[in-house]
Amino acid sequence: MATIGEVAQDAGVSVATVSRFLRGQSVRSNDAIRQAIQKLGYQPSPEARGLRSGVHYAIAVVVPDITNPFFADIVKGVESVFRKTPYRVFLHNTDEDGDLEEAVLQEIVKGVDGIILTPATEPAKVPTYLKHIDVPVVLVDREIPGRDFDCVVTDNIKGAEMAVNYLVSLGHRKIATIRGTQATTPGHQRYQGFRDALRLADIPVPEEYVQDGNFRESGGYQAMLRLLSLADAPTAVFSANNLMTIGAFKALHDMRVRVPERLSLISFDDLEVGELLSPALTCITRDDIKQGTLAAHMLVAQLEKREFGMARRVMLDVQLMTRNSCSKPLPDPEFQ
Amino acid sequence: MATIGEVAQDAGVSVATVSRFLRGQSVRSNDAIRQAIQKLGYQPSPEARGLRSGVHYAIAVVVPDITNPFFADIVKGVESVFRKTPYRVFLHNTDEDGDLEEAVLQEIVKGVDGIILTPATEPAKVPTYLKHIDVPVVLVDREIPGRDFDCVVTDNIKGAEMAVNYLVSLGHRKIATIRGTQATTPGHQRYQGFRDALRLADIPVPEEYVQDGNFRESGGYQAMLRLLSLADAPTAVFSANNLMTIGAFKALHDMRVRVPERLSLISFDDLEVGELLSPALTCITRDDIKQGTLAAHMLVAQLEKREFGMARRVMLDVQLMTRNSCSKPLPDPEFQ
DNA sequence: GTGAAAGCGCTAACAT
């Protein structure tokens, strides 16, 4: 609890000199100050610093749901980077609620030096308040139109295409999707990848093969139920995120549908125990924690250089993890 | 970014009056101030407040691993409570590292008004630096000897006993455990419950039926492997946490051991998709998020009453979730 | 390169 004044006194210099030393400037009484700091166990107070200088030594991570393993990974990655800096990390959960997100952002924006945000809101709403934000922002996983924030995203289109191409290569022609919220970047990009891949393969997509799951477990469950009840049910399904996959899996389970014999399932994103499911989950994977650390590094760069203009965009690659939830389709009875 | 001075000017009063209004004291010019605040969009600066008053309007949550769904739930619960207060939440991950935990605690302790902590360290180490901490601390899940902090814990002994009794009721007599770190409260309590229940049932526990898994997935995997290689292998295993259960499950999977036919498995704590595994996981469950919200409420109580002495201890109940990973043991060939 | 002094936004102590 020593103050800068005590350090100054102990080192025989003025507070201004200690302050300069703290900021990394060259000072004559270097060693004396260092010793005094050591001896007194001095740590500068972030709030006092911020009060005068406007630097708060704090950043905020704002995620829709810390309980979702994907976001937990992001947060972990971010935290691990900032632990090595003088910046503290505020955590805010928005419960996937756009209004709450806006409220949170407005409340914290004057107290932090930067924000790492995974927007929960639809693009149409965001600009109104994010447009005028004057601290560095790095977007994770989702982009926002109308302003070029730094961002780190996943190659959603490629991932969805890989998933579909894999199903096609297995021989499937009746391929459905449980898609996420179309107003979000991952939502519409994964759907776009799905469509593109099928168009290229010359495989038509009946309207009822596209079901909305809203990125939620319950949505995935309901969507799978609808798919299963179709007169001409699909032989394969691409689920656009982890939560919906859990729901879909439960529906399959409850309806006693054999996977992959009667229906192949592939997911965008793995589950915590994806390999333990039976069948083990075939999926598109990516490096979540890296996405968090990358975002953190981008923010640190902005913080240190104090350059706000130069937006950058990093796209992370995806991989296909082949396990056992996909197989060749059963031969169509029509042709037997 | 209006200041209290501007509000005061706009309302035609002094800053002190506005300050009092902010603190909830009764003031004559109530309405005028409220209007001015509204009009200017004024929000008090937490750092300026803290500088003078010593109240930082910030608390810290310190967990070993935000990626562990159990801790993610805790954090979510805590965040949801403090969202409705003027307090901000700092998040710190300690990577299950006692030294890092100590460093983190020392660094943050002067900048927060309270701490919610799930200790990663062994009790033997902790007191040295936690003993002298002078902000309210609420412990979650693990207790620390040597000082009576408020805490919210789980009835670990009862949970372990329930698990074992269930196995016994099914007819098992060869019951093993994969236990967690014995230096932690949940570690030794769950082991104690295991032993107590078996002693009461008059069932002996050979030394090799007690394997250490260290609360880690890899530990659970190795421990299960050791159990399976025993000449007189157990017919049932109690795994003391979620991570070790995942490891144990993988080992069973890799070794092609049929569950529950050849071996019954019961876990302390559920998995995210515990019901989707095959067999679906039988386990002891508890309300994780509630544990977080309870801890948060306990801290808020301390914060508001500014009473630091009266430690309290809340114990959460556990439930047995019966699914399909446990069954009667195969008849012992010896007796056939 | 250094010190003295002002001031960041707010609360607390002392007046009235």
Place this chain on the structure above:
DNA sequence: ATGTTAGCGCTTTCAC
């Protein structure tokens, strides 16, 4: 109940 003043710990002029 209200205003005035000092000061929290620090950074930042501004002199030197």
